Amino acid sequence: MNRANGNxxxxxxxxxxxxxxVRTLRRAGVPVGPAQTLGAIRAVEAAGFSERRxxxxxxxxxxxxRAEHLDVFERVFSMFWRDPEFIETMIQTMLPxxxxxxxxxxxxxxxxxxxxxxxxxxxxxxxxxxxDAREExxxxxxxxxxxxxxxxxxxxxxxxxAEMAEAKQAIAQMRLPIKPIRSxxxxxxxxxxxxxxxxxxRGAMRTGGEVLKLPRKTQGHRNPxxxxxxxxSGSMSTYSRLFMHFLHSVSLAKGQGWAQVHSFTFGTxxxxxxxxxxxxxxxAALKTVGQLAKDWDGGTRIGESLADFNKNWSRRVLSRGxxxxxxxxxxxxxxxxxxxxxxxxxxxxxxxxxxxxxxMRWDGFSPQAAGIRALLPHVDSFHSCHxxxxxxxxxxxxxxGGSGEKQRLMAML
Amino acid sequence: xxxxPQSIDATQAMLSDENYICDRSLATLVYLALTLKRxxxxxxxxxxxxxxxxxxxAKALGRDLIRLQCYEGLDAASAxxxxxxxxxxxxxxxxxxGGLAEEALFSDKYLIxxxxxxxxxxxxxxxxxxxxxxxxxxxxxxxAFLLEALSDYQVTIPELGTIKAPEPPIVxxxxxxxxxxxxxxxxxxxxxxxDYPSFEREFEILQARAPEASETLSREVVAxxxxxxxxxxxxxxxxxxxxxxxxxxxxxxxxxLSPEVIADTLGAVLKYQDDIAKLAGSExxxxxxxxxxxxxxx
Numbered sequence: 212m213n214r215a216n217g218n219x220x221x222x223x224x225x226x227x228x229x230x231x232x233v234r235t236l237r238r239a240g241v242p243v244g245p246a247q248t249l250g251a252i253r254a255v256e257a258a259g260f261s262e263r264r265x266x267x268x269x270x271x272x273x274x275x276x277r278a279e280h281l282d283v284f285e286r287v288f289s290m291f292w293r294d295p296e297f298i299e300t301m302i303q304t305m306l307p308x309x310x311x312x313x314x315x316x317x318x319x320x321x322x323x324x325x326x327x328x329x330x331x332x333x334x335x336x337x338x339x340x341x342x343d344a345r346e347e348x349x350x351x352x353x354x355x356x357x358x359x360x361x362x363x364x365x366x367x368x369x370x371x372x373a374e375m376a377e378a379k380q381a382i383a384q385m386r387l388p389i390k391p392i393r394s395x396x397x398x399x400x401x402x403x404x405x406x407x408x409x410x411x412x413r414g415a416m417r418t419g420g421e422v423l424k425l426p427r428k429t430q431g432h433r434n435p436x437x438x439x440x441x442x443x444s445g446s447m448s449t450y451s452r453l454f455m456h457f458l459h460s461v462s463l464a465k466g467q468g469w470a471q472v473h474s475f476t477f478g479t480x481x482x483x484x485x486x487x488x489x490x491x492x493x494x495a496a497l498k499t500v501g502q503l504a505k506d507w508d509g510g511t512r513i514g515e516s517l518a519d520f521n522k523n524w525s526r527r528v529l530s531r532g533x534x535x536x537x538x539x540x541x542x543x544x545x546x547x548x549x550x551x552x553x554x555x556x557x558x559x560x561x562x563x564x565x566x567x568x569x570x571m572r573w574d575g576f577s578p579q580a581a582g583i584r585a586l587l588p589h590v591d592s593f594h595s596c597h598x599x600x601x602x603x604x605x606x607x608x609x610x611x612g613g614s615g616e617k618q619r620l621m622a623m624l
Numbered sequence: 625x626x627x628x629p630q631s632i633d634a635t636q637a638m639l640s641d642e643n644y645i646c647d648r649s650l651a652t653l654v655y656l657a658l659t660l661k662r663x664x665x666x667x668x669x670x671x672x673x674x675x676x677x678x679x680x681x682a683k684a685l686g687r688d689l690i691r692l693q694c695y696e697g698l699d700a701a702s703a704x705x706x707x708x709x710x711x712x713x714x715x716x717x718x719x720x721x722g723g724l725a726e727e728a729l730f731s732d733k734y735l736i737x738x739x740x741x742x743x744x745x746x747x748x749x750x751x752x753x754x755x756x757x758x759x760x761x762x763x764x765x766x767x768a769f770l771l772e773a774l775s776d777y778q779v780t781i782p783e784l785g786t787i788k789a790p791e792p793p794i795v796x797x798x799x800x801x802x803x804x805x806x807x808x809x810x811x812x813x814x815x816x817x818x819d820y821p822s823f824e825r826e827f828e829i830l831q832a833r834a835p836e837a838s839e840t841l842s843r844e845v846v847a848x849x850x851x852x853x854x855x856x857x858x859x860x861x862x863x864x865x866x867x868x869x870x871x872x873x874x875x876x877x878x879x880x881l882s883p884e885v886i887a888d889t890l891g892a893v894l895k896y897q898d899d900i901a902k903l904a905g906s907e908x909x910x911x912x913x914x915x916x917x918x919x920x921x922x
Contacts, residue, residue: 247811250662254814257659258632258652265632268652276810278667278801278817394763395697408709412716416726420716433763471803522858530760530802531696556858556898 226252232291233274239287241280247273263292363600366572368449375453381599382456383493388609389468391432392532392562403429435532435562437461437469440520442539443504444478444511450569450596451476452497454538455488457602459496462488473528477516478506483524513543513582514550521556532562538596540570543582550582554589564590567605571595571616578620587624593617626686628658643832644673644680645825653816654681663774663795665810668818671862673829674798678755681794688752690793692739694762700769704779706736730783741779744789751791760799764806771809821863823850823922829863830870837870844881845870847915849893855911857902861893868892883909 233248251273258269267288275284370378399407410426439458443451462472462485476482487499501507529535535557543550558564566586570576572595578584587593592614595601608615629635635658636651654677657664666674682689692703712734716724737745743754756770773779774795778788797813799805821829827846830837837845845866853860861869869892878885886908894900903911 242807244811250660254656254660258656264648265652268649269656271649272653272656272814272816276665276807276813276815277804281817395695396699396763396765409707412707412709412712412729415713415716416724416729420719420724522856526800526802528803531763552898 225255229255229270232270232287235291236274236284236287239283241275241283241287243274247276266292363603364598366597367453367569368597378453378599379456379493382453382602383460385457385460385602385606386464386468387437387461387536388606389434390609392435394431394433396431396433397428398431400427400429403427405429434468434470435534436471436473436528437536438528438533438561439472439474439536439538440517441474441476442478442511442513443476443507445508446511446540446542447538447569448508451538454567454596455497455500456493459488459493463491470531471528473524473533475520475524476500476504476506477511477513477520478504478509479512479516480506481516481519481524482506510544511539511542512545513539513541513586514545514547514553517553517557518549521553521560525557525560529561535561535564536567537564537586537590538567539586540568541566541583541586542570542580543585547581547585551585551589554586558589558591563592565609565615566590566593567596568593569595569597572597572601577623584624587617587620590617593620626684628685629655631655638684639677639680640832642680642684644676645829645832646673646677647821647825650677650816650818653814657814658794661792661794663797663813665797665799665805665813665815666818667799667801667805667815669820669860669862670800671864672818672820673863674818675755675757678753678796678798681796682753685750685753685794687749687794688747689755690739690743690752691755691757694756694758694760694766696761696763698762698766702738703766703769704738704740704773705781706738707783708734708736726783735781735784740773741781741787743793743795744777744779744787746790751789751793754793754795756795756797758800759797759809760802760805767806767809771812774809775812820853820860823847823918826850826863826866830866833867834870834874836874838879841873841879841881842870843919844915845873847919848881848886848912851911851915851918852893855902855907857894857899858896859894859899865893865895881912881915883912886912 229252230248233243233251236243251270254269254273255266258265270288271281271284275281365374367375367378397403397405397407399410405428407426407428410428411422414424414426415422439461441451441454441458458472458474461469462474472488473483473485474488476484482504484500484503487503488496490496490499537557554564568583571593578587592608594605594608594615596605626638629638632648632652632655635655636646636648639646639651639654653664656662666677668674678691679689681687707730712729715734716729739754743752759767759770776788777792778786780786795813797809820826823846826849827842830842830846831839834842849861849866849869869889872889872892873881873885876885876889887904890900890903890908894903
């Protein structure tokens with residue numbers, strides 16, 4: 212193909228192939244809009260390529276807008292343009308499957324499955340727990356304590372399935388309070404510190420050049436980002452699952468609260484689950500999280516995971532004064548030296564590090580484990596997160612800006 | 625004024641004449657941007673030559689370079705235009721009782737042009753190169769504003785009306801990816817991820833940019849930096865660091881790398897204390913050995 216016949220009519224064979232190619236690309240998970248497709252067709256016309264690699268670069272420049280998609284693009288490209296018919300047949304054979312995938316599914320079973328996925332591997336489900344709980348509730352009834360109040364202070368780990376479901380509902384209502392940070396952008400304000408020259412001039416125009424008042428402006432506020440790092444190792448099992456619910460409700464409320472919420476899980480390796488959590492349906496969201504993170508209920512390598520985060524993500528997600536929520540029991544099985552070093556770097560590159568530790572539920576909790584001793588000096592505040600009440604206290608503590616239990620524990624170090 | 629290149633090969637040749645050595649993929653992108661008049665979005669680690677591309681293009685095409693350095697809180701007053709209030713006030717007071725007509729007060733005379741407006745004005749050397757640097761440092765509202773400005777190449781000043789560029793400027797946006805820029809903006813652009821170059825490419829770049837370094841030294845420097853990028857560092861050195869380092873070594877009359885020379889000049893390559901500490905002692909020697917082994921096989 213040369214430049215002479217580069218002026219393709221939009222119905223040309225090549226354009227049609229590009230459209231097919233875009234379809235395939237979309238199916239492979241690269242979002243491409245119609246405007247981009249049109250742009251690609253025009254670009255191919257303009258480039259008048261004579262070589263396959265130019266064609267490749269042209270399409271890539273037009274159709275990909277994220278570095279993560281470069282790989283997928285390359286694979287789809289080499290498969291598609293080697294043998295487009297192969298892919299077509301693949302699509303044809305897959306069509307019925309795809310249609311069934313899109314068909315409305317019975318919500319009940321899906322929810323159940325998601326629930327199963329969530330509870331998979333949780334401490335032996337519940338039969339004895341239910342008995343225990345019932346007994347306790349009866350006991351409580353004697354002290355005229357309602358079941359609801361009981362639920363508030365109950366440790367998540369002790370809950371029966373039914374109680375857990377109720378707790379999840381309560382969690383879905385929770386929001387993480389936010390402390391806005393100062394923006395450099397100026398907004399009009401009566402008591403602002405700077406004079407709004409433009410408004411002053413406008414006023415003076417109306418009064419024939421006489422300045423009668425000085426309108427003012429001041430620095431506005433903006434909401435910071437939230438970055439959650441959640442330990443999903445075996446020792447955190449129940450809490451991390453519930454915390455996922457909490458994170459999901461916080462992520463969805465981003466319009467009213469945090470500017471952006473980035474979430475990661477870690478056990479033996481770090482997984483970015485931000486996109487999964489952005490699905491509106493909590494069951495669907497948590498199901499994809501379950502599939503994405505392969506290290507549920509495994510061991511913990513906190514130091515290594517933090518190192519991975521610091522190296523590959525911190526510059527991308529912490530640059531605008533983000534608050535870090537670190538959810539872990541701090542039971543590190545590796546080198547506490549590394550953990551301490553990485554925690555320090557995390558502290559230096561974020562606005563605030565908040566540590567949530569479910570182990571705090573025990574009254575006699577003291578920072579004995581090496582991991583906890585390594586981590587504690589580098590966080591700004593330390594809170595428990597083992598029950599609904601604890602989570603509620605947390606939201607209060609965050610809005611007042613206290614350091615939680617950190618001071619008390621630091622004294623014990 | 626030099627004319628626009630007519631093919632991808634010509635684009636690559638034009639860039640390399642100005643000592644900007646790039647892969648064919650980037651040349652294709654530049655060619656398309658010039659032909660289709662679409663903005664370019666360059667993303668990549670610091671020091672891989674994103675900003676340099678804009679400077680090179682301006683030089684090669686003989687166009688003016690207009691640079692908008694982004695930062696947090698960047699607003700229209702510093703990006704587009706501002707009125708010279710002090711002068712306006714004086715004019716208003718001087719006019720006295722009769723006052724001043726609005727047209728006289730909000731005229732060109734009192735308008736301070738900032739980069740975006742400047743880029744929309746006619747230029748005698750042809751449409752300028754508009755470099756919007758480190759777009760990831762601004763916030764979403766400014767991105768949304770840019771989206772509007774870049775789709776029609778026009779800006780509106782309430783007091784003056786809409787100002788439209790006679791010919792669209794050549795727009796280059798860069799991002800260090802310290803946060804994700806919104807997809808809507810990226811989709812209007814031709815996107816390119818600028819990666820670290822291969823050994824041969826980096827060697828060519830170094831020869832072009834630091835010709836004073838001998839070939840042997842250049843090879844060693846490039847091999848060492850390439851091996852450094854494989855080591856587990858917090859911040860990998862970019863091409864800019866490679867060039868800087870070679871220049872430092874030439875200034876110190878070093879003819880070849882040795883652990884001592886490396887230790888003395890490491891600050892030119894690595895910019896984090898953790899990384900420098902990591903390379904203290906035997907690690908530098910080990911990487912130097914890997915680099916030499918690599919050189920001997922090539």
